[in-house]
Amino acid sequence: MTNLPARVCAVLGPTNTGKTHYAIERMLAHRTGVIGLPLRLLAREVYDKIVALRGPSVVALVTGEERIVPPRAAYWVCTVEAMPQGIGPDFVAIDEVQLCADPERGHVFTDRLLHMRGGRETLFLGAETMRGVIAQLVPKAEFMRRERFSQLSYTGPKKTSRMPERSAIVGFSVDNVYAIAELLRRQKGGAAVVMGALSPRTRNAQVEMYQNGDVEYLVATDAIGMGLNLDVNHVAFSSLTKFDGRKMRHLMPNELSQIAGRAGRHTNNGTFGVTGEAPPLDPEVVEAIESHRFTPIKKLQWRNNRLEFGTLDALLNSLSAPSGEMQLARTRDADDHRTLQALSQIPEVAARARTPAAVRLLWDVCQIPDFRQVSFNEHNAIVQRIFEFLHQDGQISQGWLQDRVARIDKPAGDIDALSKRLAYIRTWTYVAQRKGWVQDENYWRGETRAVEDRLSDALHGALTQRFVDRRTSVLMRRLKQKESLVAEVNDKGEVTVEGQFAGKLTGFRFQLDPKATGEEAKTLRSAALQALQPQFKLMSDRFYNAPDTEFDFTEQGGLMWGEYAVGKLVAGGDALSPIVEPFVDEEAGAEVAEKLRRRLSHFINRKIEAVFEPLIALKNDETVTGLARGVAFRLVESLGVIPRSVIADDVKALDQDARGLLRKHGIRFGQFTIFQHLMLKPAPTRLRLVLWSLQEGLSEFPEAPPPGLVTIPAVPDAPKGYYPRAGYRLAGERAIRIDMLERLADMLRAVDTRGGFEATADMLSITGMTLEQFADLMGGLGYAGERGERAKVKAVEPAQKAAAPAEAAQEAAAPAEAAPETAPADVAESTATEVAPEAAAEVAPAASGETAEAEPETSTDASADASAEAEAAEMEVFYTFRWVPKKRPADQGRARNAGPKGKGQGKGQPRGNAKKPEHKGKPRSGKPAPNRDKPIDPDNPFAALMALKNKS
Numbered sequence: 001m002t003n004l005p006a007r008v009c010a011v012l013g014p015t016n017t018g019k020t021h022y023a024i025e026r027m028l029a030h031r032t033g034v035i036g037l038p039l040r041l042l043a044r045e046v047y048d049k050i051v052a053l054r055g056p057s058v059v060a061l062v063t064g065e066e067r068i069v070p071p072r073a074a075y076w077v078c079t080v081e082a083m084p085q086g087i088g089p090d091f092v093a094i095d096e097v098q099l100c101a102d103p104e105r106g107h108v109f110t111d112r113l114l115h116m117r118g119g120r121e122t123l124f125l126g127a128e129t130m131r132g133v134i135a136q137l138v139p140k141a142e143f144m145r146r147e148r149f150s151q152l153s154y155t156g157p158k159k160t161s162r163m164p165e166r167s168a169i170v171g172f173s174v175d176n177v178y179a180i181a182e183l184l185r186r187q188k189g190g191a192a193v194v195m196g197a198l199s200p201r202t203r204n205a206q207v208e209m210y211q212n213g214d215v216e217y218l219v220a221t222d223a224i225g226m227g228l229n230l231d232v233n234h235v236a237f238s239s240l241t242k243f244d245g246r247k248m249r250h251l252m253p254n255e256l257s258q259i260a261g262r263a264g265r266h267t268n269n270g271t272f273g274v275t276g277e278a279p280p281l282d283p284e285v286v287e288a289i290e291s292h293r294f295t296p297i298k299k300l301q302w303r304n305n306r307l308e309f310g311t312l313d314a315l316l317n318s319l320s321a322p323s324g325e326m327q328l329a330r331t332r333d334a335d336d337h338r339t340l341q342a343l344s345q346i347p348e349v350a351a352r353a354r355t356p357a358a359v360r361l362l363w364d365v366c367q368i369p370d371f372r373q374v375s376f377n378e379h380n381a382i383v384q385r386i387f388e389f390l391h392q393d394g395q396i397s398q399g400w401l402q403d404r405v406a407r408i409d410k411p412a413g414d415i416d417a418l419s420k421r422l423a424y425i426r427t428w429t430y431v432a433q434r435k436g437w438v439q440d441e442n443y444w445r446g447e448t449r450a451v452e453d454r455l456s457d458a459l460h461g462a463l464t465q466r467f468v469d470r471r472t473s474v475l476m477r478r479l480k481q482k483e484s485l486v487a488e489v490n491d492k493g494e495v496t497v498e499g500q501f502a503g504k505l506t507g508f509r510f511q512l513d514p515k516a517t518g519e520e521a522k523t524l525r526s527a528a529l530q531a532l533q534p535q536f537k538l539m540s541d542r543f544y545n546a547p548d549t550e551f552d553f554t555e556q557g558g559l560m561w562g563e564y565a566v567g568k569l570v571a572g573g574d575a576l577s578p579i580v581e582p583f584v585d586e587e588a589g590a591e592v593a594e595k596l597r598r599r600l601s602h603f604i605n606r607k608i609e610a611v612f613e614p615l616i617a618l619k620n621d622e623t624v625t626g627l628a629r630g631v632a633f634r635l636v637e638s639l640g641v642i643p644r645s646v647i648a649d650d651v652k653a654l655d656q657d658a659r660g661l662l663r664k665h666g667i668r669f670g671q672f673t674i675f676q677h678l679m680l681k682p683a684p685t686r687l688r689l690v691l692w693s694l695q696e697g698l699s700e701f702p703e704a705p706p707p708g709l710v711t712i713p714a715v716p717d718a719p720k721g722y723y724p725r726a727g728y729r730l731a732g733e734r735a736i737r738i739d740m741l742e743r744l745a746d747m748l749r750a751v752d753t754r755g756g757f758e759a760t761a762d763m764l765s766i767t768g769m770t771l772e773q774f775a776d777l778m779g780g781l782g783y784a785g786e787r788g789e790r791a792k793v794k795a796v797e798p799a800q801k802a803a804a805p806a807e808a809a810q811e812a813a814a815p816a817e818a819a820p821e822t823a824p825a826d827v828a829e830s831t832a833t834e835v836a837p838e839a840a841a842e843v844a845p846a847a848s849g850e851t852a853e854a855e856p857e858t859s860t861d862a863s864a865d866a867s868a869e870a871e872a873a874e875m876e877v878f879y880t881f882r883w884v885p886k887k888r889p890a891d892q893g894r895a896r897n898a899g900p901k902g903k904g905q906g907k908g909q910p911r912g913n914a915k916k917p918e919h920k921g922k923p924r925s926g927k928p929a930p931n932r933d934k935p936i937d938p939d940n941p942f943a944a945l946m947a948l949k950n951k952s
Helices: 019-028 040-054 097-101 106-115 128-137 174-188 200-211 253-260 283-291 312-319 335-344 347-352 356-366 376-393 398-408 415-433 441-467 470-480 518-531 533-544 590-611 613-620 626-637 644-653 656-663 682-696 722-726 738-748 761-767 771-780 798-812 837-841 849-868 890-897 943-951
Strands: 007-012 033-037 059-062 075-079 091-094 121-126 142-145 152-157 167-170 192-194 217-220 234-237 241-243 248-250 270-274 300-302 328-330 487-489 494-497 500-506 509-512 551-553 558-561 564-570 579-582 641-643 667-669 673-676 711-713 728-731 734-737 783-792 874-883
Touching: 007 019, 007 128, 019 033, 019 040, 019 091, 019 121, 033 040, 040 059, 040 075, 040 200, 091 106, 097 106, 097 121, 097 128, 097 300, 106 128, 106 300, 121 128, 128 142, 152 283, 174 192, 174 217, 174 441, 192 200, 192 441, 200 441, 234 253, 253 283, 312 335, 312 356, 335 347, 335 356, 335 376, 347 356, 347 376, 356 376, 398 415, 398 441, 415 441, 487 533, 494 518, 500 518, 509 518, 518 533, 533 590, 551 590, 558 590, 564 590, 564 682, 579 590, 590 613, 590 682, 613 626, 613 673, 626 644, 626 656, 626 673, 641 644, 641 722, 644 673, 656 667, 673 738, 682 722, 722 728, 728 738, 728 771, 734 738, 734 771, 738 761, 761 771, 771 783, 771 874
Parallel strands: 007 121, 007 142, 033 075, 033 091, 059 075, 091 121, 152 270, 167 217, 167 234, 192 217, 234 270, 300 328
Antiparallel strands: 241 248, 487 494, 494 500, 500 509, 551 558, 558 564, 564 579, 641 673, 667 673, 711 734, 728 734, 783 874
C-alpha cells in the first residue's frame, strides 16, 4: 500500500452529522484542495457554497458533463470519476466512501480511496460501516466519529393522502415517481420531483420550489440519499426493492438508513416509514436504522488501475486482473469494459487500434457514459463513430456533431420526450468537455450547455405543470401562514385569489373552477370564500342601493340582477304575496343574505303593485260590497281572469248596480270569460303566469305567449288552467285571445247560427286566420263546418263593389262588448281547457226573418249571372257553419228544467211562469227590424233589387 505522506482521517458517522460541511471548512483552510462527490447534483451544490464563500475566480467545477475551470483555480469540486490526477493539491476529500462497495461504481471510489492523497490532509467521509476495511487498507488512517444532530424514529405505514407536510416519498423507478407525484398533485396540490437523471438546473429549480414552500412534498429516487440537504421532516418508502442495472433486489438496511437519514435537518428530529404497497419494515431493520448500527463492509469493489495499452488484448487482460487482496473483490465488468469488449470484436475497430496510442484513444472513448440507456448496441455504434473520427481526423466532424445537437435542441414536448433529449445532450456535453476532441471547444461547451439549459427549463416547466397545482399550493401556504388573501373579480365575474384563477362569481354564489377536484377543490373553495368576504359585503351594499330597473324576474320564477341569478320566488300565503329566497353562499354570512332578501322583496312587491294596480284597487275598494265583493274576491284570486262558468251563478245574481260598480274597475262580463281588460296586457300576463305557477306548485312554469298574437298554437301538455291565465281560450288546434273571442261572439249574434252562415271578412280579420284555420277554430267552439265549392263571382258592377264595404261597416258598428246582463247565466267554459258548446249557443241568436228572406232573391240573381259566364267561372271554397248543441243525458235535462219531460223551459228561455214570447215562426235577430215605411234611396245600388222584392 502507498505510504501516507500526510494526515489521513476517516470522518465516519450517520447522515446529518455535518461531515460534508466539515470537509469544506478543512479544504478552505488549505491553499489548494480537491473534493470528490458521488453525484453531479451534489457537486453543483457544494460548488455554489464555496463560490459564495471565495468567489468564482478560484473555484473549479468538473463533472462528466460540466467543466468550469478558471485560470487561477485553487479549489476543485468534482464528481469522484472526474477528480483530476497529478495536480498535487494540499487537501483531498472523498465523500460517501461507503460506495466503494457499490457494484456499478464501487471500483472508482476504491481507486480514489487507495491512491488519491492530499499533500497535507486527506479526508474520507462516509458511514461507520467502512471503519474496519479502511483500517486494513489504510493502516495509518485516523478515525473521527461524528454523531447525528437529531433523532430518527420509525412511524410505520402511512397513506399517501395522510402524509404530513415536508415529507419526501422515495420511489425506485421513473414510473413510480411520476405516479406518486400525480397522486400528490390531486390530493395535496403537488410535489417537487428530484431524480439523479435530472440536470442540475432542473433539479435545483425543483428543489427551490420545495424549499420555498410552493409545494410541501418531494418525490425522489434514492438520489436524495447522497448528501442533498433538504428541509425534510419525514421520509416514506413507496417500495423496498430496486433494479440495480442487472436485476431486482431488496434494499439493504444500510441503504435504507442512508435515505431515511435525510429526514430531520440539523437539530430537527426526523421520522421515516413506508407508504403505498411497501410492507412494514421488520423490527430488526427499524432498530438498526434508529441506532445507526449495521453489518460492517468487508469487501470493496476493485478494478486494476495499472492498465496496459500495448494491444487490445493486453488492455482487456489488465482490466480483468485480480487484486491480490482479500478485501478487494474484482468488480463485475463495468459499462466501459463491456463497450471495449464489444468494439474489439469489430474488424474495422480492431484494424485501427494497432498502436498503443490508438488503444489508449479507444479506451478513452469507451468511457463515454451511456446516459441514454436506450440500447447497448446503439451506444456502442456512437462510440465507434466517435473513435473513427478521432483516429482518422484527430477531431469529431463539425457537421456531424452539429446535426446531432440540432436534433436534440427542441424544448417542446412532454416529460418523457424532454427527459430523453436531456439524456442525449449529456453525451455531447461530455464529449465537448474532453480536451482536443472537437474544434472550438469553448463554442461547443457553451452550445451544449445552452441546449441543456433550455431542455432543463422546459423539463422543469413540464414537471411543474403536470405534478404541481401552483394555484392550490400557493393558497395552501397562505392559509397555513394565516395571511389575509386578496381576491379580485373582473367584469366577467372571474375570481382570482392571489393571482390564481379560482372560479366565477355569479351574483352572490361562488362557482368553483370545474377542473379542481378532491382535496384541491376543498382548499381552493376555502381560500376563495375567505378572500371573498369583503367582496360579498361591498356587493351587497351596491345591490341594496341598485334601482329597480336593474332587477327582473324570469318566467321560471327566478330573480335576476343584470345577468346574475340572485334568488327565486316561492309560494306565499296568496298569489299576490310570494316569498323571496335569495341565492347566497352560506360563507357570505346571514347579514348579506338578509340584505338580499329585503331588497328583492321590495322589488317584487313594487312590481306586483305596479303591474296589478287595477286588480289591487278592486281588492281594496270598500264600496264594493255584498255579492259584488264575492265576485271581486274570486277575480282577484284568479289574478284578473276567470272563466265565466266558474262563477256563473254569482254573475247571474248580480243586479245592474253591482255590475256597474264592477265595470268601473274595468271588469268585462264576456260570454266566455269574466276579466279585467288591463290584465290582458303582456306584462300582467307574464307575471300572472309566474305567480299562478307558484301557487299551483308546478315544477316547470309554462311560458307566456308572445305579445300581440290573436291566436297561438295549442301548447302540448299544458297544465290545467293555463289558457285562461295566459289570456286565451283553447279552440281546436289553436287558442284565441279572450278579448278577440268576445268580439267574435258579438259578430255571431248577428247571424243565423242554426240555419247556417258563412264567415265574414271581419271574422277572419279579427282572428288573423285563413278560412281553413277559422273552420278549425269554430269547430273548437262547438260549430259544425260544412265545406263546399262554388263558382267565384267576379265583382264587376259598381253596386256589387259598394255592397261589401257597406256590409262590413254595418258589422263593424256592432258593439265591442256584449250585454252580458241579458245573457243566460250558464254561458261559459266548464274548465280552462275544455269548450262548452252550450255556451256558444247562447252567443248565436238566429238571424232576422228579413235577412233570411232576402237570401233566396240574391242567390237567384247570382245564379243567373253565374250561368251567363259558366265557361269562364273560377271555383272558390266556402264553409257553412251551424251550431251543434251538445247533447245532455235525459235525467240531467229534467233536473235543469225542474219539470216533466217536454214541459220545462228550453235553453235560453225565460224561467218561472212567464209565457213563451210569440215570434210568429220567425227567428230572433240581434239587429233591429228594418223600417218598411222609410222611402227607398234611389242612389242605393240595391234599389232595383228592393223594388223587385216589393213587387213580389
